[in-house]
Amino acid sequence: MEISFSLERLAKEIGGTVIGDGALKITGVAPLDSAKDGDLTFVTNPRYAKLAAATHAAALLCEKEIPGVPKPFLLIPNPYAALARVIELFYPRPVPAAGIQAGAWVPPTPQSFPGMRRVRSHGCVRRQGRRENRSLSGCLLRGKFRRRRGLSFLSNVTVRENCVVGNRVVLQPGAVIGSDGFGFAKAGEKYVKIPQVGNVVIEDDVELGANVCVDRAVLGTTRIGRGAKLDNLIQVGHNVVIGEHTVMAALTGISGSTQIGNHVVMGGQVGIAGHLKIGDHVTLATRTGLWKISRKKGSTSGRPRLSSPPK
Amino acid sequence: MEISFSLERLAKEIGGTVIGDGALKITGVAPLDSAKDGDLTFVTNPRYAKLAAATHAAALLCEKEIPGVPKPFLLIPNPYAALARVIELFYPRPVPAAGIQAGAWVPPTPQSFPGMRRVRSHGCVRRQGRRENRSLSGCLLRGKFRRRRGLSFLSNVTVRENCVVGNRVVLQPGAVIGSDGFGFAKAGEKYVKIPQVGNVVIEDDVELGANVCVDRAVLGTTRIGRGAKLDNLIQVGHNVVIGEHTVMAALTGISGSTQIGNHVVMGGQVGIAGHLKIGDHVTLATRTGLWKISRKKGSTSGRPRLSSPPK
Amino acid sequence: MEISFSLERLAKEIGGTVIGDGALKITGVAPLDSAKDGDLTFVTNPRYAKLAAATHAAALLCEKEIPGVPKPFLLIPNPYAALARVIELFYPRPVPAAGIQAGAWVPPTPQSFPGMRRVRSHGCVRRQGRRENRSLSGCLLRGKFRRRRGLSFLSNVTVRENCVVGNRVVLQPGAVIGSDGFGFAKAGEKYVKIPQVGNVVIEDDVELGANVCVDRAVLGTTRIGRGAKLDNLIQVGHNVVIGEHTVMAALTGISGSTQIGNHVVMGGQVGIAGHLKIGDHVTLATRTGLWKISRKKGSTSGRPRLSSPPK
Numbered sequence: 064m065e066i067s068f069s070l071e072r073l074a075k076e077i078g079g080t081v082i083g084d085g086a087l088k089i090t091g092v093a094p095l096d097s098a099k100d101g102d103l104t105f106v107t108n109p110r111y112a113k114l115a116a117a118t119h120a121a122a123l124l125c126e127k128e129i130p131g132v133p134k135p136f137l138l139i140p141n142p143y144a145a146l147a148r149v150i151e152l153f154y155p156r157p158v159p160a161a162g163i164q165a166g167a168w169v170p171p172t173p174q175s176f177p178g179m180r181r182v183r184s185h186g187c188v189r190r191q192g193r194r195e196n197r198s199l200s201g202c203l204l205r206g207k208f209r210r211r212r213g214l215s216f217l218s219n220v221t222v223r224e225n226c227v228v229g230n231r232v233v234l235q236p237g238a239v240i241g242s243d244g245f246g247f248a249k250a251g252e253k254y255v256k257i258p259q260v261g262n263v264v265i266e267d268d269v270e271l272g273a274n275v276c277v278d279r280a281v282l283g284t285t286r287i288g289r290g291a292k293l294d295n296l297i298q299v300g301h302n303v304v305i306g307e308h309t310v311m312a313a314l315t316g317i318s319g320s321t322q323i324g325n326h327v328v329m330g331g332q333v334g335i336a337g338h339l340k341i342g343d344h345v346t347l348a349t350r351t352g353l354w355k356i357s358r359k360k361g362s363t364s365g366r367p368r369l370s371s372p373p374k
Numbered sequence: 375m376e377i378s379f380s381l382e383r384l385a386k387e388i389g390g391t392v393i394g395d396g397a398l399k400i401t402g403v404a405p406l407d408s409a410k411d412g413d414l415t416f417v418t419n420p421r422y423a424k425l426a427a428a429t430h431a432a433a434l435l436c437e438k439e440i441p442g443v444p445k446p447f448l449l450i451p452n453p454y455a456a457l458a459r460v461i462e463l464f465y466p467r468p469v470p471a472a473g474i475q476a477g478a479w480v481p482p483t484p485q486s487f488p489g490m491r492r493v494r495s496h497g498c499v500r501r502q503g504r505r506e507n508r509s510l511s512g513c514l515l516r517g518k519f520r521r522r523r524g525l526s527f528l529s530n531v532t533v534r535e536n537c538v539v540g541n542r543v544v545l546q547p548g549a550v551i552g553s554d555g556f557g558f559a560k561a562g563e564k565y566v567k568i569p570q571v572g573n574v575v576i577e578d579d580v581e582l583g584a585n586v587c588v589d590r591a592v593l594g595t596t597r598i599g600r601g602a603k604l605d606n607l608i609q610v611g612h613n614v615v616i617g618e619h620t621v622m623a624a625l626t627g628i629s630g631s632t633q634i635g636n637h638v639v640m641g642g643q644v645g646i647a648g649h650l651k652i653g654d655h656v657t658l659a660t661r662t663g664l665w666k667i668s669r670k671k672g673s674t675s676g677r678p679r680l681s682s683p684p685k
Numbered sequence: 686m687e688i689s690f691s692l693e694r695l696a697k698e699i700g701g702t703v704i705g706d707g708a709l710k711i712t713g714v715a716p717l718d719s720a721k722d723g724d725l726t727f728v729t730n731p732r733y734a735k736l737a738a739a740t741h742a743a744a745l746l747c748e749k750e751i752p753g754v755p756k757p758f759l760l761i762p763n764p765y766a767a768l769a770r771v772i773e774l775f776y777p778r779p780v781p782a783a784g785i786q787a788g789a790w791v792p793p794t795p796q797s798f799p800g801m802r803r804v805r806s807h808g809c810v811r812r813q814g815r816r817e818n819r820s821l822s823g824c825l826l827r828g829k830f831r832r833r834r835g836l837s838f839l840s841n842v843t844v845r846e847n848c849v850v851g852n853r854v855v856l857q858p859g860a861v862i863g864s865d866g867f868g869f870a871k872a873g874e875k876y877v878k879i880p881q882v883g884n885v886v887i888e889d890d891v892e893l894g895a896n897v898c899v900d901r902a903v904l905g906t907t908r909i910g911r912g913a914k915l916d917n918l919i920q921v922g923h924n925v926v927i928g929e930h931t932v933m934a935a936l937t938g939i940s941g942s943t944q945i946g947n948h949v950v951m952g953g954q955v956g957i958a959g960h961l962k963i964g965d966h967v968t969l970a971t972r973t974g975l976w977k978i979s980r981k982k983g984s985t986s987g988r989p990r991l992s993s994p995p996k
Contacts, residue, residue, distance in 0.1 A: 093904055144872040147877045239548050258461045298607050558932065568765070568768060
């Protein structure tokens with residue numbers, strides 16, 4: 064099956080403007096270096112503009128025209144966001160695609176059976192036979208899914224008891240939601256386990272990467288705020304609260320009871336100690352190590368102590 | 375079901391002392407900030423004493439009275455350890471709770487079938503139908519479980535062949551025991567795999583966090599000592615020996631053949647090179663990077679080279 | 686069953702030279718410190734030569750004779766590589782052994798069923814009943830395995846759709862191949878998911894450790910080059926290219942679109958930013974943090990900025 068659109072049609076789809084031949088037939092989308100004739104390529108970061116002259120693409124999706132590139136342009140203020148729609152057009156399939164691929168096992172218990180229906184409604188179960196559905200994915204889902212839509216659980220995902228998962232949540236393979244928090248009290252030479260009887264709440268539109276671990280609260284709730292996106296292999300300790308639309312890169316660890324604000328951006332391999340409070344719109348560079356924050360009354364925007372080289 | 379105890383009764387249960395009205399009816403347990411009337415709250419760390427004045431809790435569990443807090447106290451030398459018992463009283467369920475939640479699949483082979491019985495004796499299998507038990511959890515258990523009690527295997531746990539798991543061990547979801555060690559010999563331009571034919575021994579009362587990896591020994595044994603507690607996403611290399619009652623936080627990596635003593639405390643994201651020896655009761659701060667130890671005869675308490683900011 | 690070889694016979698097997706009694710009966714192989722009488726021990730690293738005098742082993746496998754050790758030697762230029770063969774002789778089982786232990790579930794879909802046959806040809810499926818095979822391992826395999834040989838998939842492995850896995854590839858438990866790359870475009874206050882429609886190609890003779898995550902490309906391919914060996918808990922971002930015979934230790938993270946050359950050696954907990962290019966035969970010390978490379982035309986051997994102590 065070949066899929067093609069006129070440049071003009073693509074402009075309509077994303078709400079952009081064509082500079083040049085709008086009738087040009089676009090047959091694919093590809094990065095600057097690998098784009099072939101017929102492809103639409105994209106410049107989502109100005110620092111790659113200089114590579115645009117050498118591309119073999121038929122046309123370019125970018126914010127503004129690039130001098131010295133004698134090709135049609137599809138201009139739009141946010142080309143990266145527009146790229147999402149363009150890719151959907153050339154690779155038509157439900158989003159999140161993952162949901163289609165994975166079986167999701169829901170044990171026949173009252174609280175989670177509705178979840179089964181929700182998953183079905185998303186189609187990822189319907190496409191697989193019951194038996195495959197049971198045995199394929201290795202998912203263990205024991206949370207509450209009542210009235211949820213667009214859930215995507217990939218293979219080998221675990222959602223433990225009493226956890227709540229919102230709408231349009233995507234869990235990549237191996238993600239673990241609701242594992243016991245790391246709570247042990249020193250009693251003489253030994254450690255006594257503090258029962259972890261709280262839960263995890265994953266709000267709407269969250270995506271958690273592969274093998275991410277989100278511990279359940281000792282009491283109360285570990286919360287991942289609406290729209291937050293976590294990369295792979297991230298550790299979220301018990302009673303942590305992550306704000307809305309906060310993003311963090313891989314291999315980051317957040318210790319227990321720390322609160323992270325909304326719209327925070329964190330690089331990879333960041334480490335944050337416990338019981339800290341990070342305000343909204345804070346940016347933490349890759350490898351930041353945060354042990355202490357000089358609190359000003361009400362504010363939390365103190366200078367973090369960095370273990371990463373100063374930027 | 376409402377659960378309540380008199381403060382006096384709670385004191386008896388944990389062996390503490392009541393200051394104030396022992397007949398006070400306690401209906402729950404909660405942290406300082408979220409406690410409501412009727413709750414028992416707790417101050418397990420002196421630095422939170424200043425928050426105690428503002429709590430809505432009915433009474434406080436702590437080490438000693440906090441001046442300016444006109445409420446009943448339940449005093450005990452180790453309130454954090456006592457909290458474990460208090461939580462059990464208000465959230466009655468077998469401990470480790472995890473065992474109840476997870477199916478554990480044991481293949482029908484002589485060496486592991488006894489393990490099946492042990493798991494049954496703990497109840498986590500009996501509560502689930504055979505079919506659920508098979509297909510739900512995605513656990514692969516091939517180790518030796520003879521005469522074990524109180525095992526808890528959560529979903530998607532892997533315990534590979536010839537590994538030995540002790541009594542009252544808890545494996546959080548996604549934990550991997552007995553994966554091949556990272557042993558490859560350079561032969562010309564290529565690498566030759568060194569067969570990893572040793573095993574892993576997890577001694578009694580160990581808890582391993584979600585997605586922890588413990589590699590099997592190339593020859594001999596990788597050992598996790600009795601009572602050790604490992605947080606999530608920790609890497610334990612082949613032939614490593616971790617001492618008794620040693621605890622380490624998330625995202626820590628320990629390279630092959632390193633020996634860690636008893637009662638060691640390690641923060642998160644610590645990295646330890648291979649073939650090192652760390653003595654008993656050593657503390658490694660978060661982010662410590664340990665490449666070399668200045669050995670004094672017999673001792674291993676040399677100054678580690680830190681990549682984390684000095685404390 | 687007791688296995689024994691004469692020293693002479695072992696020499697023949699590995700192509701080495703005997704110094705001393707070639708008729709000596711060797712009954713096992715063990716490290717210097719734990720070797721007993723009858724064992725062959727090994728010195729693969731000169732710095733352990735000083736420990737050789739104290740070993741109870743019957744003979745030593747090493748590069749050259751060690752003065753003051755009055756025992757037979759089995760000399761060979763690369764004793765570590767030879768050790769692989771010696772271990773196989775004393776622990777006879779198919780290599781990679783893992784393949785024998787793990788079930789591998791392949792869904793009944795055209796593209797992957799051939800993979801099932803390949804896995805069968807390796808024997809790891811034939812040894813397990815169909816039902817065990819389905820429900821035991823929790824593997825989800827949806828990639829392309831046509832004409833593959835010697836695949837080893839351990840339990841709870843995930844290989845997602847359209848991914849390609851080469852010959853003699855070993856995936857340790859919990860490895861995730863083809864999870865969605867971390868691509869989200871900021872659109873106002875929210876993030877829009879960029880569909881990740883590319884794939885992952887794992888070339889021949891690659892081994893990936895437990896709970897490793899390799900993200901699929903947004904467009905195109907994330908590639909792990911022939912013979913590369915990755916330790917546990919490593920994150921490989923979307924569109925990353927890892928060269929041939931490159932090795933990296935645990936807890937390392939490689940951000941999207943970074944290209945790593947051939948024969949690169951990386952320590953543990955390394956972090957590499959996105960869109961970087963690292964040449965061939967580069968060594969990155971443990972904990973190296975690579976944000977920027979001073980590019981000389983064509984070359985990429987600029988000084989990395991280190992967060993780890995200079996070596």
